Amino acid sequence: MESYQDGNYGEFGGVYLPEGLASIVADLAAKYSELKADPTFQNQLRTLYREYANRPSLLYDAARLSEEVGGPKIYLKREDLNHTGAHKINNVIGQGLVAKALGKTKLIAETGAGQHGTATATIAAYLGIACEIYMGARDIQAQKPNVYRMKALGAKVVQVTQGQGTLKDAVDAALGKYAQEVDQAYYLLGSAVGPHPYPTMVRDFQKVIGEEIKQQVQEKEGRLPTAVVACVGGGSNALGAFTAFIPDEEVEIVAVEPAGKGKLSGKHGLALGTGVPDVIHGFKTLVLNDEKGEIKESYSAASGLDYPGVSPILSMYKESGRLTLGEVTDREAVDALIRLSRLEGIIPALESAHAIAYLFQNPGKYQAGDLVVVNLSGRGDKDVENVFDNLGVEV
Ligand SMILES: *Cc1c(COP(=O)(O)O)cnc(C)c1O
Numbered sequence: 001m002e003s004y005q006d007g008n009y010g011e012f013g014g015v016y017l018p019e020g021l022a023s024i025v026a027d028l029a030a031k032y033s034e035l036k037a038d039p040t041f042q043n044q045l046r047t048l049y050r051e052y053a054n055r056p057s058l059l060y061d062a063a064r065l066s067e068e069v070g071g072p073k074i075y076l077k078r079e080d081l082n083h084t085g086a087h088k089i090n091n092v093i094g095q096g097l098v099a100k101a102l103g104k105t106k107l108i109a110e111t112g113a114g115q116h117g118t119a120t121a122t123i124a125a126y127l128g129i130a131c132e133i134y135m136g137a138r139d140i141q142a143q144k145p146n147v148y149r150m151k152a153l154g155a156k157v158v159q160v161t162q163g164q165g166t167l168k169d170a171v172d173a174a175l176g177k178y179a180q181e182v183d184q185a186y187y188l189l190g191s192a193v194g195p196h197p198y199p200t201m202v203r204d205f206q207k208v209i210g211e212e213i214k215q216q217v218q219e220k221e222g223r224l225p226t227a228v229v230a231c232v233g234g235g236s237n238a239l240g241a242f243t244a245f246i247p248d249e250e251v252e253i254v255a256v257e258p259a260g261k262g263k264l265s266g267k268h269g270l271a272l273g274t275g276v277p278d279v280i281h282g283f284k285t286l287v288l289n290d291e292k293g294e295i296k297e298s299y300s301a302a303s304g305l306d307y308p309g310v311s312p313i314l315s316m317y318k319e320s321g322r323l324t325l326g327e328v329t330d331r332e333a334v335d336a337l338i339r340l341s342r343l344e345g346i347i348p349a350l351e352s353a354h355a356i357a358y359l360f361q362n363p364g365k366y367q368a369g370d371l372v373v374v375n376l377s378g379r380g381d382k383d384v385e386n387v388f389d390n391l392g393v394e395v
Pocket residue numbers: 086087088113115116190191192231232233234235236237238304305349351352377378379
């Protein structure tokens with residue numbers, strides 16, 4: 001189905017870069033192929049997952065949530081319990097080890113919600129190398145605690161004011177800096193996007209989530225789940241949760257995208273739901289487009305989901321009919337954040353709350369006897385202030 005060597009996923013993926021950068025990612029692809037087959041690298045990865053990230057993460061039987069939704073038994077995959085509070089640590093451990101194997105002395109990254117920046121700053125500190133994080137001005141305002149966390153970890157946080165001051169603009173700025181410093185620097189991408197080999201690498205480093213789910217559901221229930229549900233920004237936590245289940249055709253794969261202020265408002269991030277094939281940030285995928293065929297700004301109250309493209313791997317699965325798509329608005333996500341907090345004593349990230357909201361939005365879809373696993377991609381400590389002060393929660 002996918003041709004790993006050239007990084008093509010159906011009609012998506014590939015490398016669309018100027019020659020200089022293209023040869024750099026080609027070198028990276030060759031190095032990654034080597035490392036992927038290297039038992040020493042794989043051992044280092046497994047050890048850090050366990051000893052540093054706190055894996056395996058728990059699979060939690062959410063009894064009160066299940067009762068409230070009515071029908072299926074719902075499990076939450078607790079990526080929020082990982083070191084740094086989200087699934088992103090899995091990816092930075094993997095790419096940090098790749099950077100080290102390449103002899104790099106500095107990590108450059110972009111960040112939206114600040115979670116990826118925090119995770120990157122964390123692994124840079126662990127490896128004892130420099131770290132520069134590019135972040136949109138709007139996101140810096142919305143995510144102050146993560147900015148202080150990155151500074152505490154020794155990273156330099158660079159404020160990006162161009163464009164809308166969001167994730168897409170931060171990517172542009174970070175890539176510009178990287179082009180100047182390719183010899184010492186490693187570009188650490190935060191999701192399963194970008195030119196080959198990034199989507200493959202990030203998927204490989206996150207797929208431990210679904211491998212654990214499969215084993216844990218087998219131990220607890222002795223069968224496969226009915227459905228696996230995850231929110232989609234760039235698609236890394238979703239691919240992490242989904243990959244192990246792709247060959248199991250009886251398992252429904254539900255990808256929930258941010259509908260922002262509503263599909264009809266045009267202010268959303270429904271790249272899989274409404275995007276068209278286009279090239280963005282060096283790769284081809286489904287991208288939000290305006291009437292003129294130009295890339296359109298995305299919008300979501302959840303900074304981590306605010307990206308106009310999506311993983312080429314998910315675009316391929318969408319086109320092949322493997323995905324069920326969900327659409328959840330800001331309002332529904334905020335509501336789900338509060339409801340899960342009060343039902344289970346677990347405050348989800350606003351991103352993850354999109355996946356929870358899908359269940360409230362579709363009561364009756366799953367029946368008694370069904371098993372649904374929701375990937376709880378991260379914790380919501382970073383969001384509670386914004387939810388109460390700006391997103392209009394009335395309590
Ligand atoms: C960054 C982030 C996301 C979105 O990124 P993906 O690559 O789509 O997973 C989702 N949830 C949390 C908690 C995040 O920090």
